[in-house]
Amino acid sequence: MKASVRVFLKPGVLDVQGKAVENALHGLGWPQTANVRVGKVITFDLAGADEAEARSEVEAMCQRLLANPVIESYQVEIAS
Amino acid sequence: MKAAVVVFPGSNCDRDCRVAIERSTGSKVAMVWHGESQLPDGLDLIVLPGGFAYGDYLRAGAMAALSPVMGAVRAAAERGVAVAGICNGFQVLTEAGLLPGALMRNQGLKYVCRPVELDVVNARTRFTAAYGEHRRAVMTVGNNEGAYFADEQTLDRLEGEGRIAFRYRDNPNGSVRDIAGILDRAGNVLGIMPHPDRAFDSALGSADGALMFQSVLGSA
Numbered sequence: 001m002k003a004s005v006r007v008f009l010k011p012g013v014l015d016v017q018g019k020a021v022e023n024a025l026h027g028l029g030w031p032q033t034a035n036v037r038v039g040k041v042i043t044f045d046l047a048g049a050d051e052a053e054a055r056s057e058v059e060a061m062c063q064r065l066l067a068n069p070v071i072e073s074y075q076v077e078i079a080s
Numbered sequence: 081m082k083a084a085v086v087v088f089p090g091s092n093c094d095r096d097c098r099v100a101i102e103r104s105t106g107s108k109v110a111m112v113w114h115g116e117s118q119l120p121d122g123l124d125l126i127v128l129p130g131g132f133a134y135g136d137y138l139r140a141g142a143m144a145a146l147s148p149v150m151g152a153v154r155a156a157a158e159r160g161v162a163v164a165g166i167c168n169g170f171q172v173l174t175e176a177g178l179l180p181g182a183l184m185r186n187q188g189l190k191y192v193c194r195p196v197e198l199d200v201v202n203a204r205t206r207f208t209a210a211y212g213e214h215r216r217a218v219m220t221v222g223n224n225e226g227a228y229f230a231d232e233q234t235l236d237r238l239e240g241e242g243r244i245a246f247r248y249r250d251n252p253n254g255s256v257r258d259i260a261g262i263l264d265r266a267g268n269v270l271g272i273m274p275h276p277d278r279a280f281d282s283a284l285g286s287a288d289g290a291l292m293f294q295s296v297l298g299s300a
Contacts, residue, residue: 013184013229014187014254016184016185016186016187016188016189016254017185017189020189065138065142065146066138068139068142068175068182070174070180070181070182070229070230071182071184071229
């Protein structure tokens with residue numbers, strides 16, 4: 001299975017990188033852009049066949065290491 | 081007093097910390113590699129130094145927080161041994177859950193490296209007692225992820241319980257409520273972003289950091 005984890009700063013936590021990118025986009029002539037957020041994507045292979053089990057394992061990985069729950073939220077995607 | 085400095089791959093202030101502790105307190109300092117699962121017996125102070133432990137991969141401090149030595153640091157903290165995380169060490173302590181909150185990218189998106197003036201907010205802690213009436217301290221900061229963040233409830237609790245040890249007088253990085261250093265609930269774990277280890281002799285521009293190490297000496 002392939003796991004993909006998207007990690008972003010929580011809503012309400014100021015994303016200074018997102019803000020800088022947004023300002024740059026405005027400067028380049030795209031004033032219609034707003035709420036730019038910069039995050040990261042972590043992908044990996046995962047042995048096993050049970051999707052629900054895989055999801056709960058990856059959620060645990062997010063809590064322990066992949067995300068910092070104090071400031072970040074995450075989304076898990078599992079593909080077989 | 082007996083002290084230890086933990087050395088992670090990528091630490092770069094470990095030797096500074098050792099010299100600062102030796103010169104400030106006359107104590108013996110053991111250097112402990114991150115792969116060790118035990119610390120020397122009878123320690124009064126453990127310092128997690130500044131640097132870029134594990135290259136700051138994933139998040140500053142995230143990998144270091146999982147290294148073998150941190151189990152022993154956690155156990156020592158629970159026994160009441162003084163633990164100070166300086167700069168990257170502060171990041172490691174928050175990632176390890178030994179201190180609340182997190183350290184985020186500086187608001188100006190720049191690595192900030194300069195002297196800062198601090199208020200010693202609470203001079204009745206194991207890390208600040210020696211400051212006494214000397215309530216201003218000059219140290220330098222050198223960080224990219226130095227902006228302290230915690231939710232409002234946590235911040236109110238830190239304030240209410242006297243756990244904000246140091247505040248910036250002129251916030252260099254966007255830290256919430258100008259926080260430069262905090263304590264854990266029991267008061268024996270300190271995280272501080274500025275470097276007392278770079279301020280232990282007036283030849284370095286300031287000797288105010290020596291008082292932090294001397295405070296621990298006084299409580300040992």
